[in-house]
Amino acid sequence: MEGKQLNVRSIYSFIFLFLLSFKPLVTEAQSPNYVGDDCNSTTTTSLSSAYKANLNSVLSWLSSDAATSKGYNHNSFGNNTPGADAAVYGLYDCRGDVSGYFCQFCVSTASREVLQRCSNRVSAIIWYDFCILRYSNENFFGNVTVDPSWNHSGPKNVSSVEEIQKGEGFMRSLIRKATVETNQLYYMDGFNLSSTQRRYGMVQCSRDLTNEGCSQCLEAMLAKVPKCCEHKLGWQVSTASCLIKYDDYIFYLFHNPASSVSVPDTQIAKQRSGSKAKLLIIGLSVLGAVALLCFSVYCFWFRKRTRSGRKTGGRIPDTIRLSSYHNVQTDETLNPDVPIIPLNTILQSTDNFSEASKLGEGGFGPVYKGTLPDGRKIAVKRLSESSGQGSEEFKNEVMFIAKLQHRNLVRLLACCLEEKEKILVYEYMTNASLDFHLFDERKKRQLDWKLRLSIIHGIAKGLLYLHEDSRLKVIHRDLKASNVLLDDEMNPKISDFGLARSFEKGQNQANTRRVMGTYGYMAPEYAMEGLFSVKSDVFSYGVLVLEIICGKKNSGFYLSECGQSLTLYAWKVWCAGKCLELMDPVLEECCVESEVVKCIHIGLLCVQEDAADRPTMSTVVVMLASDMMSLPKPNQPAFSVGRMTLDDASTSKSSKNLSINDVTVSNIFPR
Structure with missing residues (x-):
């Protein structure tokens, strides 16, 4: 029962x-x-x-x-x-x-x-x-262990010496409550530091200790605080037998049954004294009890829906597990440990998917910016019900990103599969996507040569990880400027694995009848014959390198005064010995010419028509890092990678300051 x-x-x-x-x-x-x-x-x-x-x-x-x-x-x-x-x-x-x-x-x-x-x-x-x-190998049960100890402190400093004194007194009161008043060996509570500020603390001992042993351990940890943490707003000191923690937000899950939740003084000052204040408190308590009851009913319903997922360690419920997906055969891949976030939390963080929080929209569906209760920013991708390809892309995102961890790949934080919703939650990228900066005449000026070279290196390392160093051999298939996100330090992170495919051990290429990708970045063998491999991503990378250098899109380059594609123009200036004519004019005063020439050379090696002639990403990374390596002469790039149909226009939708960009799907037909 x-x-x-x-x-x-x-x-x-x-x-x-x-x-x-x-x-x-x-x-x-x-x-x-x-x-x-x-x-x-x-x-x-x-x-x-x-x-x-x-x-x-x-x-x-x-x-x-x-x-x-x-x-x-x-x-x-x-x-x-x-x-x-x-x-x-x-x-x-x-x-x-x-x-x-x-x-x-x-x-x-x-x-x-x-x-x-x-x-x-x-x-x-x-x-x-x-x-x-x-x-x-020795019996330690009941023994107090105070060494070794561990401490961690946050970046913010305390507001005054008075807070240090109040905080110490507060923590001592928690120790007393945990060891003397309640005998439960742990206690957590908060106090009003001022009319506008509140602080929270927790103490806990290993429950094989006596009250006296617990008190001894906690006092020893508190004595370490002045040496490591007392000037910091948030800190924790731990040892094998106990821990103490102090911060300015409620980091624990429950208040103690015996503890009281104080209302901040700013709210109390607004209430009238006497019976009206008492009635207000009673009324709020009743409302709180009703809300708690309603929430409990909701939680019971939610628990029944997700019970199968919770029994597997927070994994995706069996009803939507990816085991039917035929491209990946290993059990490890089919059971990614992706945390499941409640829909209610997402609704609160995005203001019920309000228009104001919307970042953009694409083939997958809308993307929203959200803020969690602890202040952390997230990007929320919501599968549109009208999206034909979104369900499969959702599976790919969960399948691949959950298993991939690299500083140059975007992190998938959680997913939601509640009430017919399919939602992905990512880390929020402060500086949006690369195309947001690179193809804007004003914003591109912030991308000097040093930064562009760093982005070229970072993307290469991310691809190398996908192709050779990760647990899976992953082909991205949709590498482009809008799928490279930039964090607060402008580090590039490859995103959007909706079209990604993995290879089994020993497999080097695959064929598909459903050619999907983005016009201008697709390798010719993929566009014409449906063949894709790591060299398909290398081709896309080469196009991206040339775009970063010249600051213009490959797909729209023919509209400029050059009247031809970016890759062919780069080939012509290379053959004429005038590589620097390809360079974005805003880089003239800050570039290192030899580095620009080398990157153009590498870009042309990557976009060669024959896939066998293109280097692997491991070779690309070595070429970028070496100043002495002799690079082979590139062959002429492909003239065409297909023709964009009317369907492409319908998949390209408006976007604002995107943090997570949606897949642009193009149906490609050979000429």
Whole structure:
């Protein structure tokens, strides 16, 4: 019966945990909520087979137990065998505001990764935002451990010395409540720093400790704050036995049942004193209770719809899993771990998909800018019901981007599949797309040669990762200026994998009857025969390099005074020894001529008509990095890559300051 009951707390955990996960403490190469580990207290050693077996048993037990317990437990294996030295003691402890599914998810992740990060160690500790896991060959249950410790502080500074004093007093009050008043070994609450500012704190101990041991550990952590963090607005200090955290936003999932939620003084000052204030508080409480009831009913409904997905670790529900997609055969590819975000959160972040938040629209559907409750900006792609190709592109986005992590690829943060919606949530790119700057006569002046060269390098590294260094061998098939996004430091990130395809091991090219892409960037063998390979992307890259150098679109270049395509014009000036005539005039005073000539040379090598003549992206990266490498002479580029039909006009829709650009689909017919 327990499995059929409404676990509202777990649902709340899901929603808030997801939002908090957008505030990572570490680089994207690490797990989303990984904090740190301690593998240095013991040296690497060759573990006995008995110890390895007991260690695996402990980690497996901890992982499974976390799904059913209240967030904490410990166990040991092998300690009852007389004379054996293979005993393993293990413990996990989830934060007091996290339980159920998300506790289990965190512990399972920790159990898996601790063996990778701390291989061949007889003891180890690993921290996450929401749980801690440790094991050892010695019994540590009930012992207070204050070293090693870990600390993290935010970028903002406190407003005054008075705040430091108030914050310390507040944290001491939380310690007292956790260890003396409630005996629950954790506590979280907030206080009004001023009439306009509020601060929040949390303390927690490993629940194998006594109240006295917990107090000892928390006081030791608080004593470390002046040395590392007291002048910072947000900080956390942790050790294996306890943690303390302080910040200016509600980072925990629940208030304590015994704690009160203070209304900021600015609101209290607006209320009348006496009975009217009391009536107002009662009324608000009733409204809050009604809202909570309604939300609980909604959560129950939502939980039933997504139960299959939640049982697989937050993956996509079986009903829309990509296992039927025939181009990829491995199970790993078919089950991407993409967080699922509630539709309600997306609606709030985009103001119900308001026109004001709309960034643009394309073949996939509209794109919106959103702001999460913690202030983080996101880009939201919403599949249009009238989009014919959108459903397949949605599958591709989830399939590929979820498995690809590189500094020059855009990050997919989450997806939503609620109420017939198909929504993708990306990191928001402050500086929109490359075409937004490159093809605007005023904005292109901000792209000096150093920056353009950096973008050329970054795109090449992103493609190299797709072709050779990622878990999948991925062909993008729609590389163009509008699908290269720029972050706040103008670093390029390849986006939009709606047309991407992956190759199996040993496969070098494939054929399709459905030729889709963007006019002006398509390799001739793909446009004419439907053949695509890594060399198809190389061709698109070559076109893009030439566009970056000259600051004009290839597809519209014939409309200029040159009267021909960009690639053919580049070939003619190359043959005439006048490469710099191709260069954007705004670069004349800031360019390095030898670098410009080399990039034009590389661009022409990439757009050669015969795919076999084009270099691989690994060769391109080497050519870009070397000043001494002798480059081969390019052959003449293709004269034509097809003719755009009337369908192309219908897929090209207006866009504003796009952060995530939609696929432009062109039907190509051979001449």
